[in-house]
Amino acid sequence: xxxxxxxxxxxxxxxxxxxxxxxxxxxxxxxxxxxxxxxxxxxxxxxxxxxxxxxxxxxxxxxxxxxxxxxxxxxxxxxxxxxxxxxxxxxxxxxxxxxxxxxxxxxxxxxxxxxxxxxxxxxxxxxxxxxxxxxxxxxxxxxxxxxxxxxxxxxxxxxxxxxxxxxxxxxxxxxxxxxxxxxxxxxxxxxxxxxxxxxxxxxxxxxxxxxxxxxxxxxxxxxxxxxxxxxxxxxxxxxxxxxxxxxxxxxxxxxxxxxxxxxxxxxxxxxxxxxxxxx
Amino acid sequence: xxxxxxxxxxxxxxxxxxxxxxxxxxxxxxxxxxxxxxxxxxxxxxxxxxxxxxxxxxxxxxxxxxxxxxxxxxxxxxxxxxxxxxxxxxxxxxxxxxxxxxxxxxxxxxxxxxxxxxxxxxxxxxxxxxxxxxxxxxxxxxxxxxxxxxxxxxxxxxxxxxxxxxxxxxxxxxxxxxxxxxxxxxxxxxxxxxxxxxxxxxxxxxxxxxxxxxxxxxxxxxxxxxxxxxxxxxxxxxxxxxxxxxxxxxxxxxxxxxxxxxxxxxxxxxxxxxxxxxxxxxxxxxxxxxxxxxxxxxxxxxxxxxxxxxxxxxxxxxxxxxxxxxxxxxxxxxxxxxxxxxxxx
Amino acid sequence: xxxxxxxxxxxxxxxxxxxxxxxxxxxxxxxxxxxxxxxxxxxxxxxxxxxxxxxxxxxxxxxxxxxxxxxxxxxxxxxxxxxxxxxxxxxxxxxxxxxxxxxxxxxxxxxxxxxxxxxxxxxxxxxxxxxxxxxxxxxxxxxxxxxxxxxxxxxxxxxxxxxxxxxxxxxxxxxxxxxxxxxxxxxxxxxxxxxxxxxxxxxxxxxxxxxxxxxxxxxxxxxxxxxxxxxxxxxxxxxxxxxxxxxxxxxxxxxxxxxxxxxxxxxxxxxxxxxxxxxxx
Numbered sequence: 001x002x003x004x005x006x007x008x009x010x011x012x013x014x015x016x017x018x019x020x021x022x023x024x025x026x027x028x029x030x031x032x033x034x035x036x037x038x039x040x041x042x043x044x045x046x047x048x049x050x051x052x053x054x055x056x057x058x059x060x061x062x063x064x065x066x067x068x069x070x071x072x073x074x075x076x077x078x079x080x081x082x083x084x085x086x087x088x089x090x091x092x093x094x095x096x097x098x099x100x101x102x103x104x105x106x107x108x109x110x111x112x113x114x115x116x117x118x119x120x121x122x123x124x125x126x127x128x129x130x131x132x133x134x135x136x137x138x139x140x141x142x143x144x145x146x147x148x149x150x151x152x153x154x155x156x157x158x159x160x161x162x163x164x165x166x167x168x169x170x171x172x173x174x175x176x177x178x179x180x181x182x183x184x185x186x187x188x189x190x191x192x193x194x195x196x197x198x199x200x201x202x203x204x205x206x207x208x209x210x211x212x213x214x215x216x217x218x219x220x221x222x223x224x225x226x227x228x229x230x231x232x233x234x235x236x237x238x239x240x241x242x243x244x245x246x247x248x249x250x251x252x253x254x255x256x257x258x259x260x261x262x263x264x265x266x267x268x269x270x271x272x273x274x275x276x277x278x279x
Numbered sequence: 280x281x282x283x284x285x286x287x288x289x290x291x292x293x294x295x296x297x298x299x300x301x302x303x304x305x306x307x308x309x310x311x312x313x314x315x316x317x318x319x320x321x322x323x324x325x326x327x328x329x330x331x332x333x334x335x336x337x338x339x340x341x342x343x344x345x346x347x348x349x350x351x352x353x354x355x356x357x358x359x360x361x362x363x364x365x366x367x368x369x370x371x372x373x374x375x376x377x378x379x380x381x382x383x384x385x386x387x388x389x390x391x392x393x394x395x396x397x398x399x400x401x402x403x404x405x406x407x408x409x410x411x412x413x414x415x416x417x418x419x420x421x422x423x424x425x426x427x428x429x430x431x432x433x434x435x436x437x438x439x440x441x442x443x444x445x446x447x448x449x450x451x452x453x454x455x456x457x458x459x460x461x462x463x464x465x466x467x468x469x470x471x472x473x474x475x476x477x478x479x480x481x482x483x484x485x486x487x488x489x490x491x492x493x494x495x496x497x498x499x500x501x502x503x504x505x506x507x508x509x510x511x512x513x514x515x516x517x518x519x520x521x522x523x524x525x526x527x528x529x530x531x532x533x534x535x536x537x538x539x540x541x542x543x544x545x546x547x548x549x550x551x552x553x554x555x556x557x558x559x560x561x562x563x564x565x566x567x568x569x570x571x572x573x574x575x576x577x578x579x580x581x582x583x584x585x586x587x588x589x590x591x592x593x594x595x596x597x598x599x600x601x602x603x604x605x606x607x608x609x610x611x612x613x614x615x616x617x618x619x620x621x622x623x624x
Numbered sequence: 625x626x627x628x629x630x631x632x633x634x635x636x637x638x639x640x641x642x643x644x645x646x647x648x649x650x651x652x653x654x655x656x657x658x659x660x661x662x663x664x665x666x667x668x669x670x671x672x673x674x675x676x677x678x679x680x681x682x683x684x685x686x687x688x689x690x691x692x693x694x695x696x697x698x699x700x701x702x703x704x705x706x707x708x709x710x711x712x713x714x715x716x717x718x719x720x721x722x723x724x725x726x727x728x729x730x731x732x733x734x735x736x737x738x739x740x741x742x743x744x745x746x747x748x749x750x751x752x753x754x755x756x757x758x759x760x761x762x763x764x765x766x767x768x769x770x771x772x773x774x775x776x777x778x779x780x781x782x783x784x785x786x787x788x789x790x791x792x793x794x795x796x797x798x799x800x801x802x803x804x805x806x807x808x809x810x811x812x813x814x815x816x817x818x819x820x821x822x823x824x825x826x827x828x829x830x831x832x833x834x835x836x837x838x839x840x841x842x843x844x845x846x847x848x849x850x851x852x853x854x855x856x857x858x859x860x861x862x863x864x865x866x867x868x869x870x871x872x873x874x875x876x877x878x879x880x881x882x883x884x885x886x887x888x889x890x891x892x893x894x895x896x897x898x899x900x901x902x903x904x905x
Contacts, residue, residue, distance in 0.1 A: 006800040008810055013717055020713040021725065023706040027778055028731045031743035034753065038746050080648035088642045098893060099653055105885040105892075106661070107839025109859035110878045113866070114660035117667060122871055124663065148656055171639050181640035203733060210736025212842030213859065217866060230738040230842065237742050237846065246746070249739040256734035263734075264727040330801050350804040357805040363798035367820040367902055377806035380816065432806055 035253045039246035050236075050247030058224040059232035060251070065140065066215075066228060067208040070147040074204050075197070078155025082193075083185070086163030087171065097160065103152040111149045112217025115142055138220030143228065146214035151204045158200030162193050162274065195270040199263065206259040210252055280306055280341040280435040280468045282327060287336030289322055296322040297333070298492040304436075304468050309459065311483035312472045315515070319492040320472045321440055327470065328357045328438050341435055356429030356467075358439040362421045364413040370424050371396050371409035377432035399427040402461065419450040426458070430465065437462070439471035443478065455482055476516050480504065488512050508543060510551055510621035519553035520595045522569060524620055526550045531620045534612075535567035542619035550620040556584065557598040560614040568614040571595060576602050587611065661882065668879040671872050680876035684852055685861055689880070691769060692858040696837035699776035700784075704830045707784025708822075714785070715792045729786070732779050737842025744775055745847040767849030772857060775843040780833030787829035791822050791899070824899035831895055835888040839881070 007013070039047050050056065081100055085093060103111065117123050119136035129136060136142045170192070174184040190197075212230040220226045227235065229252055236245035267274065282304040289297040297319045304310045312320035325331040327338060329350035338346045345353055365373050375396045378387055387395070400406045403423035413421055422442065429437060442458065443451040459482055462469050473479050479486045480500040488495045488503070488511075496508040507513035514521070524533045527547045531538050533554075542553075562568055571587035574594075578584075583602040587595050597613060605611075668676060679685065713719075714726055732740065748755045748765035755766060765771045795818065803813040841859040849855040858881055865874035 006797050006804065006813075007716070016709055017713050017717055017719055020706065020710045024710065024725060024728060027706075027781060028728055030747060030753070031740055031778065032731060032735070034743040034747050035739060037753075038743075077649065077652045080645040080652075084642060084645040084649050087639050088637055088646075090642075090646070096649070096653075098889070099657070100649075102661075102889065103657060105835050105839070105889045107841065107859045107862075107878075107881055107885070109841050109862045110664070110839070110881060110885075113862060113874055113878050114663055116866070117663040117871065117875060118660055120871070145656070149660070152652075152657060168637075168639060175638055175640075184639075185641070206734045210734075210739070212736060212738040213840075216841070217863065230736050233738050233742065234846075242746075245742060249736075249742060252736045252739050256731065256736070256739075259734040260727045260730055263730065264723065268723070328805055330805065350801070351807045351809065353805070354807075355805060357802065359798045359802055361796070361798060363796065363802040365799060365802075365817055365820075376803070376808070376816070380803075380806065380808040380812045428802075428806065 032253060032257075035246055035249050038242060039250040041246075042243045046243045047247045047250075050241075050244030051251065053244065055224045055227070056229075056232060056244070056248050059227045059229045059248070062140070062143070062226070063209050063228040063230075066143045066147050067205055069144045070151060070208045071201060071205050073144075073148050074151050074155050074208075075201060077152070078157075078159055078200060079197075081156040082159035082163045083189070085160050086166075087168055100156050101153050103149050106149075108146075108150055108211065108213030109217060111214040112146045115145050115149075115218055119145075137218050138222075138226055140226075142218035143215050143226070146218045147208050147211055150211050150214050151207050154204035154207065155197065155200035158196050158203075158274070159193055162196040163189070166192055192273075195266055195273040199266050199274055202259055202263055202266070206256060209255060281339070282436055282468055282470065283337075283339040284323065284327065285337040285339075287323065287326060287333045287338070289319075289326060289331065289333045295492050297326075299336070300489075300492070300494055302487060302494065302497070304470055306468055307466050308468055309462050309482060309484045310468075310470045311479035311486045312470065312489060313474070313476060313479040313486050313515070314489035315474060317491075318489040320474075320487075320489050322492075323489070324438050324440055324470060324472050327436075328355050329353045330357070354432065354435045356432065356434030356437040358422075358425045358429050358437070358442055360441040360444050362413075362425040362445075364421055364424060364428075366413055369410050369412055370405065370416070371400065373413070373424055374399050374409075374427045374431050376428060395431060399431055402430070403427040417450075418446050419454055422446065422454060426461070434467070437465075437467045437469040439469065441472055441474070443473070443475075451478075458482070480516075488515065490515075506541070506543070507553075507619060510553070513542070513553045513619055513621065519555050519619075521593075522552045522554060522595070522615075523623070524550050524552035524618070526620050531618050533615050533618065534569045536614055538615060538618045540620050541617055542621055545620050545622055549623045551623050552615070552618045552620045554595075554615045554618050556596045557582075558615060558617045559595075559597045559599075560616055561597070561599055562612040562614050564610040564612055566612045566614065568612040569595070570610065570612050573605055573607055573609045573611055575607055576605065587613065664875055664879050664882060667872070667875045671876065675872060676876045676879075679865070679870075679873035680880045684856070685858070685877060685880075687853045688856050688858045688861050691772065691856065692838055693884075695769060695772040695776055695857070696834050696840075699773050699780055699837050700830050700834040702773070702777050703780045703784045703833045704826060707781055707829060707833075708788055708826055710781075711785045711788040711792055715789055730782050732782050737779065737840065738846070740778055741775060741843040741846035744771070744778060744843065748774065748847065766847050767855070769848075769855050771847035771849070772844050772855060775847050776837040776840055779840050779843055780837050783832040783836060784826070784829035787832065788822055788825050791825040792818075795821055821902065824895060824902050828892060828895040828899055831888060831892045835885065835892065838884065838888070 085097060116137055118125055119129060119142065120126050121130065170188050171184050174188045210230060215228055216231060219228065219231055221231060221235065223235065229248060233245050233248050236248065284300060284302045287297050287300045300319065300323060312323060314320045322331060326333050329348055333346070337344065340353065365376065368376065375392050378392045378395060397406065400409050403426060405420060405423055408416065408420070413424065416424065443454060446454065455478060480503070483500065485497060485499055486503050487497045490511050496503060496512050503512065504516065507516060513519055522533055524531050526540065526545050529540060531540050531552055533552055564570060569589060571589050573585055573587050575586045576583050577586060582598050582600060585597040585599055585602060587597060589595065595613060710729060714722065745766050746752050748758070748771060750756065750759045758765060765774055799817055800813055803817045808816065839859060844857055845860060848857060850860060858877065862874045862877050865877065
């Protein structure tokens with residue numbers, strides 16, 4: 001309960017609220033509105049034309065494909081990592097956690113570059129890949145790799161603190177009642193962390209679909225073939241085709257809004273079943 | 280310094296925390312606010328400190344109207360239930376805080392502050408740990424730091440919210456006596472909140488018993504014990520057996536035994552009698568009194584305690600002089616020797 | 625069964641699956657993160673000092689680092705101030721639409737950086753909603769270094785807000801009441817009691833925002849103007865080297881930036897340790 005002893009005079013309260021909201025409006029809301037404003041600048045017909053252009057649809061398809069591979073991979077890695085870290089004691093655990101977080105502090109451009117160094121024509125495995133006619137860089141596998149790298153920590157980061165918080169009692173109880181390891185995981189652990197998992201997946205997916213820097217390096221920027229939506233936006237923008245660029249951007253902005261709404265709903269409904277609200 | 284509260288009313292939403300409470304603490308007095316949780320005792324203490332403000336009513340400290348004064352202007356020492364020590368400051372910095380935040384004009388020089396802090400560290404017997412952080416202290420030590428911090432500003436009155444609530448039993452008892460001796464030495468007016476009747480009766484000059492936002496009784500521990508003003512007070516002080524009885528013409532009838540009522544006037548009709556365990560005599564079955572069956576004999580103190588049950592199953596506790604001739608299962612009659620009867624609820 | 629060699633369990637557990645899950649984690653970490661990252665250092669180590677310095681320590685690169693770190697520091701500082709204010713307002717005050725505002729704070733996490741980049745550029749371009757007011761007053765944002773700060777401020781805000789918010793919410797009201805009853809003014813209470821308690825979280829949030837800003841690419845390149853020596857950020861240099869098929873040059877700059885990232889990561893870990901110690905009651 002707040003009271004006179006622990007709150008500020010009304011004028012200061014309103015001044016702070018006004019300043020903070022003003023900053024958020026200028027810094028966050030205005031850019032968001034600008035996306036839709038610019039997209040509709042030449043009317044709805046131009047907008048629809050920008051979205052329905054075949055290259056845009058190909059980019060959308062590619063973005064969905066990449067996310068559809070990268071996100072499940074992330075779920076598997078995140079579940080495995082959080083199970084190992086939260087349910088067992090082992091040496092160097094904190095080092096492992098730091099390493100899982102590492103991709104967050106690597107520039108996306110570097111994230112793309114490292115795969116070029118490995119799988120590019122002049123890369124470590126380049127000659128071998130070429131001999132076997134496998135293309136990684138400038139193709140879908142490269143996009144997936146770069147996306148998995150930049151989203152690597154998302155699911156694990158949400159699940160590790162949550163599983164640590166929940167402890168091991170329930171799993172031990174299930175096992176002592178004769179459940180197998182797999183059914184313990186399926187019937188005990190997973191239901192306990194499902195909202196946290198959803199939360200992590202949501203953020204992971206938003207990043208996977210929106211990633212720009214890393215995929216920009218590994219994509220060949222071939223229209224209709226290796227361009228994801230964000231890369232397609234860049235091309236349209238650089239061709240001064242602003243309306244089309246913003247029209248495509250509005251799809252991603254819409255996705256961002258859906259993500260925010262879903263995320264808020266999760267936080268609101270299942271606050272107790274989410275942990276370590278870190279990002 | 281006198282502290283006076285007059286007709287204080289406070290509600291939080293629909294919950295009436297205080298329903299017109301009036302109270303005065305005399306200079307140098309150690310006053311206890313005793314009551315179950317939700318009785319309004321902590322709210323009253325916080326209103327005295329200026330941490331909450333009453334919806335109506337008046338607060339005076341030393342004869343000065345303080346009803347609308349901010350906490351920082353009241354010069355009231357407040358000891359929080361969970362101590363509220365500043366975690367990032369050393370013990371010494373915690374204690375000196377109140378002096379260092381004074382306006383420049385009245386702020387003592389640095390050396391003077393250091394001297395006051397070391398004096399207070401001596402007072403609370405923590406001179407050797409002034410450089411430690413709160414996280415490195417035991418519960419009892421934190422409690423003493425909180426007290427020293429409150430005393431550093433030379434408060435006019437000292438308010439303590441459940442000062443021993445978070446401590447274990449042994450530490451609690453030691454600190455209790457020590458706190459009383461500090462109070463006596465400083466000559467302060469102190470008000471403390473507790474839900475532990477033993478603590479209140481043991482420490483306070485006078486005890487204010489509260490329930491549902493009202494004051495039930497204000498009295499010295501002796502008077503409170505001898506003449507509880509209401510069934511609630513009698514019950515809350517604890518240890519008394521409840522027996523249904525009938526009052527007529529000022530005397531109480533329990534199972535055919537007629538006794539004068541030791542409680543304040545109670546109208547004629549059915550009533551609840553409170554009889555303390557040592558206020559029974561044992562008699563053969565068939566005598567006037569309360570017929571019971573002996574269930575167990577407990578030897579926890581100097582005299583044996585008997586757990587007995589009436590025919591309807593309610594348990595009565597009796598302290599007997601001797602129990603060697605008794606065995607569990609025996610039929611007995613309890614003859615009350617003194618009784619306090621209150622109108623049946 | 626306390627085996628002593630390397631990364632093994634400290635304590636036997638009846639829960640199965642350690643080998644499998646630990647194996648998957650380590651495998652994924654090595655294949656996807658550690659080996660690729662090590663390629664940068666192996667390649668850099670192989671190129672010799674002179675070749676490294678020619679690119680990574682060229683005057684153009686040094687300018688770019690300076691710009692990246694400088695703009696990131698400014699943006700993170702702005703975010704520290706407004707992020708703290710936002711967290712404060714969200715935790716302490718009630719006002720209409722609070723839930724919506726709270727959700728909006730996470731927009732930079734959800735909005736693709738390229739979208740943010742073109743949106744900010746459109747806003748601040750000379751004919752944009754904001755640019756048309758600012759440019760006549762001599763405040764040029766788009767295609768100038770100031771634009772970089774604007775973009776980096778956009779991406780960094782939620783790091784500060786979301787790090788400070790829980791700490792601020794956990795701060796007990798009783799310490800503030802204690803300060804008040806000891807005679808502290810509201811400002812003194814903030815400066816002496818509240819701020820020190822949230823300082824580690826604020827520093828962590830600053831470091832996170834800073835680290836993110838240093839590596840940021842998508843939101844910046846549209847608004848920066850990308851003029852060599854003037855408005856060219858370090859990640860862009862890598863792209864430029866790659867476009868010229870100068871893989872060695874790109875790698876050299878990447879190695880330099882990675883070292884900086886690792887140092888930042890170390891700093892963040894130390895700050896978080898500080899925060900945990902301070903929050904210990």
